[in-house]
Amino acid sequence: MTTTASVQAEIERFLRSTEPEVLCITGEWGVGKTYNWQRIFDRLRSAKEIGLGRYSYVSLFGINSLEAFKQSIFENLEFILPESEAAFDRLLARGNNLFQQGKKAIGAVSAIPTVGGALDKLASPFLFSSIRTQIICVDDLERRGDGLSVKNVFGLISYLREQRDCKIVLLLNEIKLGESGTIEFNDYFEKVVETKVVFAPTATEAAGIAFSNREALSELISEYTIKLDVKNIRVLKKIERLIRLVLSGPIPKPSEKLLRQLVHSLVMLGWSRFDSGARPPSIEYLRRDSIGRTTRSEKRTPDEERWDAIRRSYEFVYLDDFDLALARFAESGILDQKLIRAEAEKQEERIRQADQTSSFANSFRKLHDSFSDNHDEVCHAIVTAFENNFDVVSLTELNQVVEVFERLGEDRLAEHVIKYAEQKAPAPFWLYEDPFHRPLSDRLAKIIEQKKSEDTPKVDFEHDLIAAAQTYDPKVIERLAARTPAEYLALFDSKEEKELRTVVLSALDYRKIANASPEMLKVVKDAEEALRMIGKRSALNAFRVNNFGVSLNSSE
Template sequence: MSVLAVEKALQVFLAKTGSSAMVLKGEWGVGKTFVWNRLIKNKREIIARKKYSYISLFGLSSLNDVKRSIFEGTIPACSAGEKIDLKEILTNVSDLQDYLNRGFRKVIKATTDAASIPYTKGLGGIADSLSFASVSDTLICIDDYERKGASLSDRDVLGLISLLVEQKNCSVILLSNTNENGEKTSFSQYAEKVFEYEVVLEPTLPETLSLVFDEGLESDRCCIQYASLLKISNIRLLHRIKKASDRLFAEAGPIDSFFLNQISQTLILGIWSIFSNDSKRVSLDFIKGYGRDYVYVSTISKDKRNPQHDSFAQVLMEYGYKYTDELDLSILLFVEKGFLDLVFYRAAIQNAVEKEAYSQSTLSLNQAWEKFHNSLHCDDIEVLTSFELAVEECLDKMSLSQLDSFCELMSDLGRYDVVDTTIEKFFRIWTSRNEPVDKSILFKFPKNKNLNNSYSDYVKANRVVKSIEQLVLPHAEQRSINEEDYLALAEIDGSEFKRLFKTQTGSYLWRCLEHCLAYGNISASSRESQDAFEKIFLKSYTVIQEIMQESKLNEVRLSKFRVYEEKYNNLVSKV
C-alpha cells in the first residue's frame, strides 16, 4: 500500500472507539515508525483513547520489562508524538497513587515511599504489577518487534497484546518487518487470533523520499535527485543524508547551484558507500582516489585491470561522478569520521568556486574542443574558426597546458603561423603582468617545442630569486631534489650555508645538515648537475668544520658527520 493509503487505514484505527489490535508491516527501513509518529502527531485530535504509550521492544527480555515500559511511556493522547519528560512520569506515578487509593488502601502504607520514586523500575514486583494494573483506555504502539530479547517469546508478546485489548480496553498497533515475520511460525500461528487486520507499507521511492525531503528547498531537491539515482529507500539512511546535508549547506553559506549539486552528489555517494547494504556499493577508498589513485578504466590495458575496480568505475560513471577533488574529499571525510573539518571544507569550497569561475571564463575554449572531439564531419573551417575566436577571447586566462594543447593541434594541422603568433601574444601578456614564474611548479613541461623554448626563455628572464631557506628546507622536509633549486644552491656563498645551519633548531637543523651533505653521495647524469652536487657538499662540510672549531660542545654535537671526511678530502684534492 502507498503511504497515503496506509495513513487512511491508520486514521480509521486511531478514531475507533472499541478496543482492537492491528499490525503495520513493511520491510526494514521502509519508514513504518516515521509514518506512524508523523500521523499521531498530526492527528492527535482524532485519537479515541485518553492516553498514548509508545514502546520499543529493543533489548527487552521479559513481560515485566514490557509492562513497565508501557506504564512509564504513557502520556495524555493530546501529547501523542511528543517526547516523554519528568512531568509526564510524575503524572503516571500520581495516577498510580489514585488507583491505589481507590482499590488498595491497605497497600498504601507499604508502597507510598516507593511509589514516590519517578522511575518505577526500582519499585519491586508488587509495584510493577500495580503500575500495569493502572493501564487502561490507552493507544499503545509496540515497535522493534524483531529486536526483542531472545527470552521474550512471540507467545508472550501476543498474549500480552490480547490481554490489553480484551481486558484493558486498549488499542494496540504492532510495527513489524515483513521479511522477518514470514519466517516466524509461532508468530503466524498466534497472530491471526490476536490482530483484526494488518496493513503493509510499500511506498514507491518518490513517496519515501518525500517523507524526508522538502521539494520546496533547492538543497533537498538535489538530495532527491541523487538518492533516486542510487535507489536509496531506507528511511534511516535518508534521515542521515538530510541531517548531514543540512549541516554542510549551513556551513557552506551562499553558493551556486553547481556546488549544491556537487555537495549533494558526493555526500549521498559517501553515505551509501559506508552505511548501505547494497551489493553494488562502491568502496570509500576507491571513491576517495577516483581520478587520482584510480584512473578511468578505459585508459588501463585489460591485463592490468582490476575487475572490482571496473565494476566500481561503471557505477560511478552511471551515477555521473567524474572524479574526486578537494571539496569531495572534505565531504567524504566528514561522512567517514562524523566530524566536519570546517577549515578544510570552507577552503575547499573557496578553491572550487575559483576553479569554476576560471572554467566559465574559458568556456568558449572548452566548447571549441568539444566540436573537435565530438564529431567526424569535415568541418575544418568551422572548428578552426571556433578555436581562433576562443583563443582571442581567452588567451589572457589560458594556462600553459591549455596553450600547449592548442599549439600541438595547430602544429598537427600545419598552422605554424598561428602557433608562433599565439605564443608571442601569450608571453607578451605574461610580461605585462610582471608575474615571476617558478618552473618547478609545473605539472609537466610544454610538449610543443616552440612553446617550451619560449617558456624557458621567459623563465630565465623572470627567474624567481630564492633564499637559501627556500632552496633547502622544502626539499629537506620531503627528502627531494629539484634541478633548478640545486643549481641555484650551488652558487650561494658559503657564509649563507653557515647562517642557515646556525639559525635552524630542532629537527629542522638536522634535516638541513643531512640534506646538504647527502649531495656528496649522489651521482648525476650530467656534468653540470654533478658539479653542483659537489659544490653544495664542499660548502656544507667546510661550514660544519668551522662550526665544530667554535667550541668543544659543537665538536661533540657534529662529530657524527665525520663519516663524510674522507669524501670531503677526496673532492678537495681534485679542486
C-alpha cells in the same frame, strides 16, 4: 494508491477508530515505520482526530519478561485530550498529573532493594489494571530480550484487545524475528492480528517522508537520493545532516554549481558511510580511479562490478580535490572547516573558469546559428566575450577570432583584439606549440616570432614535457632526455592536483610506444627514477606512485 499512501491511509483509519483491533506494520529496518507512525499520530493528535483518549508507546528492545512489558505500557502512558467540554479536559489533565506523580513515587521507592521489590509485586497488577480503552504502539518485536517470547507478546496483545478494549499497533521487521520467533509469529498471527500491511516505500516515497519540508535544498537532496535509490529513512536523515553541517559552517553561500556538486557527492559518500544494509562501495573504494582500473583490465569481483556500474550511472567516477575533502568528512564525521573552505574556494575558481570558457564559446552562436542581418551584433558579442573571458582564451582561439574579423572585413576589430592580447597575455601564452600545426594569421605569426626570439635564452622544462607528449617533436624530446632524475624530481615536487598528473603522465607517455626512441626511453627512465625517490619517502607516497604504474623496485 501507492504502497506508502495505502499504509498512511490505514494508520489514519486505525487512529480515528474506537473499535478494539490489532494492526501489524512490517518492513525492513530503516524504512521509516516508526517515523511514519509517529508523524501521522502527532498530526492527528494536533487536529484532535484520534478516537481514544490514552496512548502508550513501548519499545520491546531488551525487554526480557512479560511483567516488564506490562510495566512499560503503564510507565509510557499519556493522555490525549480529545475535543470535548472544557471541564472534561481539566479532569483528564488532573488524572494525567496524578499518574505522572504516582509513577515518580513508585520509581523512587523501587530503588530501595527490599521495599522496592515488594512494592513492585504489589503495585504492578494494580497499575496494569489502569490500562484499558487506549491505543498501544508495540515496536521492535524482533529486538525483544531472550526471556520474552513472541507467543507471550501475542498473548498479552490479544488480552488487551479482547478484555481491555485496546487498539494495538505492532511495528516490526518480520524477517529479523529469528527461527523460533518466526514460527511463533506465523502460528499466532491469524488468531491475533486483524490487519497486516507491508511498509516498503520507493526511493521517491522515502525522500518525501524524510524531507517533508519541500524547500529547494530538500528537493536537490531528493533528486540525488532517488537517483541512487536510497530508501532507508535513517540514512536519508543522516545524509541531510552531513549536507546541512557543511552549509551552516565552511560553505554558507556556495554558487549554484558548487552546491549541486556538494549535494551530489555527499549523497553518495553518506550512502556509502551509513547504509551498510545496501552493501554500498566503501569510501576508500570510491576514492580509487575506476577509469584507470578498468583500462588496466584488472580483474574485478562481482561486488566491484556492481559498484562500478552504480558509479557510472550516478556519474561519480572521478573524485576531485573538493570531493576528497568531503569524503574525509563523511568517513570520519569530523568537519575540518579550514580544509573544506579552502578546497571549496579552489573549486569555485575552477567553476568560474569553466563558465568563462563556455561563455566565450557561446559568443560564436550568433555567428553560426542564424541567417539574420546582425553583423554588428555578432561582432559586439565576440569582442565582449573575448575581453570578459580573456584569462581562459588560448592562442589558437585568439587566432580564430582574428580570422573571423578578417573574413568579415573588420580589420579594426582584428587589430583591437591582438593589441588587447599583447597587453594582457603573459609570455607563455605566445609560446604555445599547436600539436596540429594549424596556420596562424600573419599578424599573429609576426608577434609570436618576436616573442620567441625574446624568450630564446629561456627553456621551459614543463612546457617541453607537456608539448612533446602531444607532438612527439624529436628536438624537444632530445632536450628532455638531457635532463636528470633530480630535475624531474624537482618538477614533480613543485606540482599538485591536475598539474601534477599532467606532467607525470606526459613524462611516462612514451611507455605505450612499441618502437620508442632511445631518447624517449631515457625520459621514461629518469621520470620513473624520480617517482621512486618520491615513493620511498612514505607508505602514502609509495601508494600514490604505484597508481602511476611505477614500482619502487627498479628491476620490476
